[in-house]
Amino acid sequence: MSQLDSKIATVTASEPMARAPRRRRTSVFWLALPLGVIAVLVVFLPMTGLLHDPGQTDLGNTLAPPGFLSGGSWSHPLGTDKLGQDVLAQLVEGGRLTLFIGLVGALVSIGPGTLMGVLAGYFRGWVDVVISRLIDAQLALPFILIALAIIANRGSSLPILFLVLALTGWAPCARVTRSVAMTVRERQFVLGLRAAGASEARIVLRHIVPNLAGTIVALGTLQVGTAILVESALSFLGLGIVPPDISWGAMLAAGQDVLSRAWWVALFPGLAITLVVLLVNLLGDALLTHHDPRKRRH
Amino acid sequence: MTSTSTASAVPASSQTSAPSGPSTWRVRTVGVLRRLGTAAVTLLIAVTIAFALGRLSGDPVGNILGPMAGQEQRDALRADLGLDQPLIVQYLDYLKGILTLDLGNSLQFYQPNRTMILDRLPYTLQLVGAGMAIAILVGVPLGVLAATREGTWWDRAASTLALLGQSIPVFWLGMMLVLLFAVKLGLLPAGQSGSPQHLVLPAVTMALYPMAHIARLTRATMSEVLREPFIDSARARGLSRSAVVWRHGFTNASMPVLTIVVLQTGTLLSGAVAVEYVYSWPGLGQLALQAIQFRDFPLVQAIVVFGAVVFVVLNQIVDLLHVIIDPRLR
Numbered sequence: 050m051s052q053l054d055s056k057i058a059t060v061t062a063s064e065p066m067a068r069a070p071r072r073r074r075t076s077v078f079w080l081a082l083p084l085g086v087i088a089v090l091v092v093f094l095p096m097t098g099l100l101h102d103p104g105q106t107d108l109g110n111t112l113a114p115p116g117f118l119s120g121g122s123w124s125h126p127l128g129t130d131k132l133g134q135d136v137l138a139q140l141v142e143g144g145r146l147t148l149f150i151g152l153v154g155a156l157v158s159i160g161p162g163t164l165m166g167v168l169a170g171y172f173r174g175w176v177d178v179v180i181s182r183l184i185d186a187q188l189a190l191p192f193i194l195i196a197l198a199i200i201a202n203r204g205s206s207l208p209i210l211f212l213v214l215a216l217t218g219w220a221p222c223a224r225v226t227r228s229v230a231m232t233v234r235e236r237q238f239v240l241g242l243r244a245a246g247a248s249e250a251r252i253v254l255r256h257i258v259p260n261l262a263g264t265i266v267a268l269g270t271l272q273v274g275t276a277i278l279v280e281s282a283l284s285f286l287g288l289g290i291v292p293p294d295i296s297w298g299a300m301l302a303a304g305q306d307v308l309s310r311a312w313w314v315a316l317f318p319g320l321a322i323t324l325v326v327l328l329v330n331l332l333g334d335a336l337l338t339h340h341d342p343r344k345r346r347h
Numbered sequence: 348m349t350s351t352s353t354a355s356a357v358p359a360s361s362q363t364s365a366p367s368g369p370s371t372w373r374v375r376t377v378g379v380l381r382r383l384g385t386a387a388v389t390l391l392i393a394v395t396i397a398f399a400l401g402r403l404s405g406d407p408v409g410n411i412l413g414p415m416a417g418q419e420q421r422d423a424l425r426a427d428l429g430l431d432q433p434l435i436v437q438y439l440d441y442l443k444g445i446l447t448l449d450l451g452n453s454l455q456f457y458q459p460n461r462t463m464i465l466d467r468l469p470y471t472l473q474l475v476g477a478g479m480a481i482a483i484l485v486g487v488p489l490g491v492l493a494a495t496r497e498g499t500w501w502d503r504a505a506s507t508l509a510l511l512g513q514s515i516p517v518f519w520l521g522m523m524l525v526l527l528f529a530v531k532l533g534l535l536p537a538g539q540s541g542s543p544q545h546l547v548l549p550a551v552t553m554a555l556y557p558m559a560h561i562a563r564l565t566r567a568t569m570s571e572v573l574r575e576p577f578i579d580s581a582r583a584r585g586l587s588r589s590a591v592v593w594r595h596g597f598t599n600a601s602m603p604v605l606t607i608v609v610l611q612t613g614t615l616l617s618g619a620v621a622v623e624y625v626y627s628w629p630g631l632g633q634l635a636l637q638a639i640q641f642r643d644f645p646l647v648q649a650i651v652v653f654g655a656v657v658f659v660v661l662n663q664i665v666d667l668l669h670v671i672i673d674p675r676l677r
Contacts, residue, residue: 152476198647201647301516
């Protein structure tokens with residue numbers, strides 16, 4: 050039994066790999082590389098001691114322009130904010146929290162989303178009806194309404210932010226995994242497993258879920274971008290990360306106050322968000338195309 | 348993600364509908380009625396989620412009054428908001444309120460929430476309408492351009508622009524537009540409302556995200572339609588290029604695009620919160636933020652319910668359009 054089991058698994062698992070065009074994999078690499086570099090930079094740069102302390106205020110040197118402008122000094126390459134804090138150091142420090150929120154935010158929505166999607170797509174019947182109705186209703190409520198409803202009651206904090214991300218993110222993931230699970234369950238090898246007497250739990254965990262792995266990774270990647278955008282919007286409105294904690298969204302909130310006097314406070318975190326989300330979206334699209342033959346162009 | 352998100356318009360049940368017999372008005376009516384039933388269920392679930400989010404996430408009274416309030420004060424407010432009732436009674440009261448269009452009173456403005464929402468609504472609609480108009484007028488031609496020149500430099504530029512539009516935080520773009528056109532160049536007002544000039548920057552800001560979405564979807568749908576045999580036949584009959592692309596091509600690609608336009612109108616409402624904040628635009632989003640700042644729990648809940656109803660209605664309009672237009676779904 051387990052021999053048949055593993056053999057079928059090998060065949061099905063190796064199938065997509067064999068068909069994957071080489072060019073796709075290189076493009077995935079070239080998109081993942083800069084993201085990795087950014088992650089390494091925000092994690093390790095503060096340890097080198099080259100940066101200012103991001104929380105250190107200097108009221109004699111507030112709103113100093115970046116080093117490349119007249120009046121700026123290279124000791125603060127990207128200028129300072131209204132408390133005299135170094136923008137570059139804040140950008141690196143904020144990047145840590147923002148990337149962390151992006152990753153955890155993706156995980157907390159992918160987890161329940163996959164579970165619901167697989168249950169609905171594999172078992173069909175009334176389970177599917179209930180979950181599909183829930184997905185439709187959830188998709189009908191945009192993130193901002195969910196966020197407002199929760200934050201009005203509980204105030205804003207990191208756990209609340211993750212709760213908002215989970216509640217808004219699970220439904221899109223569930224919808225896609227549901228439809229992929231539905232097609233996987235119709236494939237021959239599932240019939241073979243059933244004939245061989247494999248239990249439902251075994252089929253789902255050992256065979257359906259691994260076949261969904263590519264889709265899940267791609268969805269999770271796209272979800273990182275969504276989570277970062279949601280975090281930045283909420284923090285910008287004062288409903289997410291609030292000082293003294295630093296995220297790119299919180300930096301934008303501080304930049305809004307001094308926009309006409311010191312544009313650099315808002316420019317750089319905005320560029321950082323755009324760059325990271327763009328890379329993440331490109332990577333997610335490439336991965337999705339990679340794992341979905343229907344979307345692949347020949 | 349673009350093409351998958353359109354699928355949300357069609358609930359799971361629609362794909363399994365039986366092949367229809369002779370197409371009569373009765374078949375059509377039954378299809379529409381069934382959809383209305385589904386719409387009512389979805390609406391009930393969405394409204395229930397809104398209720399659950401408000402209640403299950405904890406007691407708002409402590410948050411409203413702050414730590415200094417005494418027990419008596421808490422109990423009074425709790426009774427005032429009906430929070431001392433059993434949950435099921437609260438829920439039924441809540442549903443009754445929605446059915447009778449009574450959304451309660453604001454803690455902060457001493458006014459019915461309904462009046463305040465309806466006062467602010469025209470401003471938000473103005474913003475959403477203008478933003479969507481720009482998004483369609485730019486997004487559709489951009490998508491068609493990319494599809495008709497597939498694989499060329501034009502295609503790549505349009506697609507990159509569209510992806511960029513989905514990656515920029517909308518409110519940040521708003522800030523940068525204010526900086527450039529209001530602060531540096533002094534061409535347009537930076538905030539407030541009143542004249543058509545005041546509408547330009549917020550509308551452009553609002554337009555970016557749906558524009559990107561519409562462009563990506565138009566490109567994807569058009570490039571499929573343009574491969575159909577009837578396009579070759581139209582071309583063979585000697586029709587002009589624009590007639591082939593627009594009349595024969597785009598007409599057949601317009602259904603998914605229409606779907607995404609309606610759905611994105613909903614998303615725009617939610618993007619409006621941050622954009623209204625950047626431009627001090629006196630719409631619903633600003634009202635919601637004020638309500639949160641003053642811990643005006645009934646007003647927040649009223650806005651959430653109102654938003655949820657608008658969203659579900661928009662979603663169901665898409666579904667109904669599908670059923671009415673596409674005979675295969677009946």
